[in-house]
Amino acid sequence: MRTPLHLLDRRAFLxxxxxxxxxxxxxxxxxxxxxxxxxxxxxxxxxxxxxxxGMGTWITFNVGSSAKLRDRRVDVLKTFxxxxxxxxxxxxxxGSSEEVVGYCLERLDNDQKLFSATKVxxxxxxxxxxxxxxxxxxxxxxxxxxxxxxxxxxxxxxxKTLAEWKAAKRIRYIGITTSHGxxxxxxxxxxxxxxxxxxxxxxxxxxxxxxxxxxxxxADRGLAVIINRPFRRGDLFDKFADxxxxxxxxxxxxxxxxQFFLKFVISHPSVTCAIPATSRVEHMTQNMGAANGPLPxxxxxxxxVQYVESL
Amino acid sequence: xxxxxxxxxxxxxxxYNDALWPAQAIALLLGIFVLFAALAPIPQGGRVISAMxxxxxxxxxxxxxxxxxxxxxxxxxxxxxxxVLQAALLVWTGVLRSGLEFHIDRGTRSIxxxxxxxxxxxxxTLIACLSGQSxxxxxxxxxxxxxxxxxxxxxxxLAEPRAPWILTIIPLxxxxxxxxxxxxxxxxxxxxxxxxxxxxxxxxxxxxxxxxAQLIRNT
Numbered sequence: 072m073r074t075p076l077h078l079l080d081r082r083a084f085l086x087x088x089x090x091x092x093x094x095x096x097x098x099x100x101x102x103x104x105x106x107x108x109x110x111x112x113x114x115x116x117x118x119x120x121x122x123x124x125g126m127g128t129w130i131t132f133n134v135g136s137s138a139k140l141r142d143r144r145v146d147v148l149k150t151f152x153x154x155x156x157x158x159x160x161x162x163x164x165x166g167s168s169e170e171v172v173g174y175c176l177e178r179l180d181n182d183q184k185l186f187s188a189t190k191v192x193x194x195x196x197x198x199x200x201x202x203x204x205x206x207x208x209x210x211x212x213x214x215x216x217x218x219x220x221x222x223x224x225x226x227x228x229x230x231k232t233l234a235e236w237k238a239a240k241r242i243r244y245i246g247i248t249t250s251h252g253x254x255x256x257x258x259x260x261x262x263x264x265x266x267x268x269x270x271x272x273x274x275x276x277x278x279x280x281x282x283x284x285x286x287x288x289x290a291d292r293g294l295a296v297i298i299n300r301p302f303r304r305g306d307l308f309d310k311f312a313d314x315x316x317x318x319x320x321x322x323x324x325x326x327x328x329x330q331f332f333l334k335f336v337i338s339h340p341s342v343t344c345a346i347p348a349t350s351r352v353e354h355m356t357q358n359m360g361a362a363n364g365p366l367p368x369x370x371x372x373x374x375x376v377q378y379v380e381s382l
Numbered sequence: 383x384x385x386x387x388x389x390x391x392x393x394x395x396x397x398y399n400d401a402l403w404p405a406q407a408i409a410l411l412l413g414i415f416v417l418f419a420a421l422a423p424i425p426q427g428g429r430v431i432s433a434m435x436x437x438x439x440x441x442x443x444x445x446x447x448x449x450x451x452x453x454x455x456x457x458x459x460x461x462x463x464x465x466v467l468q469a470a471l472l473v474w475t476g477v478l479r480s481g482l483e484f485h486i487d488r489g490t491r492s493i494x495x496x497x498x499x500x501x502x503x504x505x506x507t508l509i510a511c512l513s514g515q516s517x518x519x520x521x522x523x524x525x526x527x528x529x530x531x532x533x534x535x536x537x538x539x540l541a542e543p544r545a546p547w548i549l550t551i552i553p554l555x556x557x558x559x560x561x562x563x564x565x566x567x568x569x570x571x572x573x574x575x576x577x578x579x580x581x582x583x584x585x586x587x588x589x590x591x592x593x594x595a596q597l598i599r600n601t
Contacts, residue, residue, distance in 0.1 A: 133386050135454045137393035166385045166454040350387075 108363045109155035112343045114244070115293040116268045121186050123337040124362035125158030126151050126355075127299060127348035132175075133166035141174050143350070148175040150352050152184045154359035160271075160297065160346045162190035162221050163202050173209035187212050188269075188297070188346075190221035190248060191229050199229050203236070217269055219246035223257060230265055244268040250299050252280050259288055271297040274342070276307060276335050276379050286341040295343040301336045302329070302347055314382050323371060324364030329354065333361035335375050338368075386454045388567040392519040395526070398450050399518050402525050409438070409524030413503045413533060417496070420484040420540050428483040432476020435534055438524040439469040446526050461556075465527070468552040475546060484540045490592070494585040495539025498578055502533025510571035520571065528571070531556050532578040539585060554579050 111120040126148075134140035148159070161169045169189060176185065189206045191199045203218060218233055220226045226247060233245045246269030249258045255272070262270045262285075270289050274281040278300070289296045302308060312328050323338075325331040329347070336345045347358050367375060399406065416434050419427050443465025452458035476482035486492050506529040510520035523529040531553045538545040538553075557579030564572030 130385055130387060133454050134390050135386075135394045136397050137390070140390065140393050164385070164456055166456065 110337065110362050110366065112295075112337075114268065114295045114343060116244070116295070121344055122155050122157050122362055123342070123344055124156060124333060124359055125160060125186070125188070125297070125344045125346040126156055126358075127346040128159065128161040128168040128172060129165050129299075129348050131348040131350040132161070132168040132171045134171055135167050141171055144171055145175045145178050146352050147350060147355050148172070149179055150355045151359065152179065154356065155362060156359055157184050157186040158188050158217075158297070158344050158346060159185060160188040160299075161206075162192055163205070164190070164192045164221060169206055169209045173211065176210060176212065185210075185212055186217070187215045188217040188219065188246070189215060190219045191233075192221035192224055194225045194228070196228050196232055199225070199232055203232075207241070214240055215242045217244040217246055218242045219248045219269065219271060221248055223247060223249060223254060223261060226261055226265075230267070234266065244295075246271060246295075246297070248272070248297075248299070252278055255280065255285060259284055262294060263288055263292060267294065269295045269297055269343075271299055273300040274298045274336060274339070275301050275303050276332055276376065277303060277310075279376075282339075286339060290341040296341050298336050298342055298345040301345045302332055307332050311379055311382055317378055319371075319374070322365075323367045324360075326360060327357050329357040330361040331375070333358060334366055335372060337361065338366040338372060384563065384566055385456065388569050390454055391567065391569065392515060394451070394454060395520060396516075396518045398446070398526075399520075399522060401450075402445070405441075405525050406522040409441075409522065410503065412438075413499075413523055416537060417486075417499060417503075420537070421486045423483075423485060429477045429480060431484050431537065432472050432482050435537060436469040436472040436477070438530050439465050439472065439534070441525055442527045442530045443469065461527070464552050464556070468549075471549055471552075475549060482541050482545065484537065485542055486540055489589075491539050491585055491589045494581065495536045497536070498539060498581060499533050499536030501574070501578065502529045502531070502536055506532055506571065506574050509574055513570045515571070527556065528560060528575050531560075531575060535578055535582045539582065544586070550582070554582065 110123045112123050113120055131147075132144055134144065151159075159172055161172055163169060187210055189210070191202050193199055193202050203215075206218075207215060218236065220229045220233070230245065230247075233242065236242045237245055245267050247258065247261055247265075247267055248271035249255070250271075250273050252273055258270070258272065261267075270285070272281055272285055274286070275298075286296065308328060316325070316328060316331060320326075320331050323334055325334050333345055333347060336342060345361075349355050349358060412434060416431050419431055424430065443462045447458045447462035447465060452462075486496055503523050507517070507520050507522060511517055521528045523533060534553050535550070535557075538549060557575040560572050561576030561579075564570070564576070
């Protein structure tokens with residue numbers, strides 16, 4: 072059985088992370104005061120540690136101006152941070168999600184835990200800059216941690232802008248994204264030829280195409296990997312949740328299907344962070360449970376795939 | 383690929399209706415006036431009704447879609463564009479070219495048109511409330527697309543001679559899109575839009591066939 076990739080007691084974590092932060096010239100804000108049990112992964116380009124389970128905001132945080140629905144998302148985000156989460160991923164494509172995340176952050180004291188990850192999704196340099204400035208305004212969290220070119224839209228233009236922004240310290244990392252298994256060839260060409268820190272694509276227990284090329288390529292290039300659709304937008308629960316969780320799931324600490332699916336994803340050695348999305352506190356609690364305890368090793372991962380394929 | 387849930391839509395409608403009140407009441411009176419103008423013809427009635435219909439489409443397009451719904455749906459400006467186009471077509475056909483006259487009689491097309499129009503005015507909202515939504519959480523005539531489209535289809539059935547097909551493309555296409563969205567979001571009231579579109583087509587086909595049969599009998 073594989074042991075957790077990173078389990079430090081709080082003091083050791085803070086001293087090692089703090090020491091690294093001083094060495095790398097990072098501000099104390101970037102030292103994550105995560106729960107000591109939370110599994111973290113290193114961002115290859117800097118060694119910065121981030122929790123392996125983050126949070127997406129597609130649909131779930133797109134609630135417009137409704138104060139009632141926004142306040143419920145405050146509870147979801149608070150639970151996320153309380154349970155050791157850090158990366159929050161969003162995009163201008165997600166309607167009001169960025170703005171709603173900003174609303175939630177304003178009402179929570181612990182925004183220092185935030186690892187902000189959003190995207191630029193438009194054509195042209197001027198529109199891209201305007202969109203990214205909107206993101207800065209919505210989240211008011213200092214420099215954005217990660218800015219990604221969403222679905223490779225006008226990537227040639229935006230990667231140039233992002234490089235300038237990174238040099239000016241307006242963002243700390245650059246990334247590119249795709250999803251639903253689309254454009255993997257184009258994506259691989261860009262990720263292997265352009266100076267990016269992060270790549271984001273889809274990977275889950277059914278959609279495992281990324282194991283063939285993208286995950287190994289990311290490892291070869293030293294890129295951090297964010298995984299979207301780890302539950303296939305709820306499809307995995309529709310397909311499998313009526314079946315019993317196998318007893319041996321407890322061997323790697325999966326108490327429910329959400330943790331079963333997430334631990335499969337984050338146990339891949341090339342994955343840095345998975346970003347499931349939810350609008351419910353109880354689901355957030357389940358999701359963050361996957362960031363604790365042991366992870367399945369290679370043999371167990373194979374067994375997990377065989378089990379779901381048999382259902 | 384919808385970026386929102388029905389929960390968000392209903393919360394959106396609650397805020398939207400609150401922001402626009404009392405436009406709903408004014409719109410309802412204007413809608414009733416349109417039907418009276420078709421029943422008891424007024425001078426330049428065709429132009430007046432066409433201009434009012436155009437106004438309803440402009441409101442749904444520029445206010446509902448472009449100004450408000452765009453906050454949660456990145457495709458809302460596209461819908462706004464089509465609604466503005468429909469308004470322009472109504473102005474061009476019915477106001478500038480004076481190519482539309484409306485009246486209500488006892489014929490099948492007329493009765494069907496009146497029923498559809500009345501449904502757009504009030505029936506859609508009633509169905510939504512019966513589906514479990516509060517009155518504030520439903521689309522209202524002239525300031526939101528579903529009842530506006532249904533009402534328009536009804537009024538187009540009152541056109542004499544028949545409304546040009548160009549005026550029916552956007553409303554009918556919208557009912558198909560609305561039905562798809564309703565299916566994904568499980569919002570039963572929006573299936574009424576699909577039913578209205580199908581009913582419109584059925585009436586047109588049936589009355590055309592009946593008219594052809596009459597022609598054959600007369601020759």
